[in-house]
Amino acid sequence: MLEVHHRAKISPKNSAQFDAMDVGQDINLNSPNKGLGPAGGADPLTDVPVEGGAVGVSSINTLPPGLTEEEAEEIRSELVKVEEEISTLRQVLLAKEKHSADLKRKLGLSPLNELKQNLTKGWQDVQTSNAYVRTTEKLGEWNEKVLPLSLTLNVYLRTPAVGY
Structure with a gap:
């Protein structure tokens, strides 16, 4: 059976980790330094365990016709990788939106003023x-x-x- 580990989503319990994220982090998904800031700190996205395993990966062992077990395993692995990248991008976007809101607040820009x-x-x-x-x-x-x-x-x- 395929065991998969996902990165955690931001929750009230772990939000402090994401508040401290450096906006200058390397978010290149293929980079060996993914999530590391210029100083090379730990990636807060990988330090949080997630319960429940993979979401969206079927545990049924039936293979489509013409697909070998090795090919299916490779596809599953790629799917897990893509889902992790999507999760990472969502978390980075959320952190950037929060940072943007903080900057706007510091400049005195309220949502009402922006709407006007x-x-x-x-x-x-x-x-x-x-x-x-x-x-x-x-x-x-x-x-x-x-x-x-x-x-x-x-x-x-x-x-x-x-x-x-």
């Missing part, structure tokens, strides 16, 4: 778009044609009828 800036920028983009500019021009032309007709109609309706 994004909405302002979005509205400016809409106002300078070709569709908005053309629509505004057409509405201006329509207004120039309709306004005189409206005034004429208004005068006509206010004039008392003669001879009836």
Whole structure:
């Protein structure tokens, strides 16, 4: 039976390890220094045991037709490696997002301020778009044609009828 060890996900119990992660870490997944910072410290992602074994790897020993046991073992090994890389990337992304939030907080950027800036920028983009500019021009032309007709109609309706 294939025994697989995965890297742990960040949880309240082990989050301190990830808080201390150096954002300058080597995250090249093929690097022998993966997870090591410039000083060569331990990789916090490998020091946390995980219960339950592999997720998504079937324990059923049936092989697809035309696949040898060696090929299946190689594929399983590659699958485990890819799943570990995915887990590592998720953890690194989470650490980077937290670091980004900390930097924004230090700069005094709140989510509300960011939303206001994004909405302002979005509205400016809409106002300078070709569709908005053309629509505004057409509405201006329509207004120039309709306004005189409206005034004429208004005068006509206010004039008392003669001879009836």
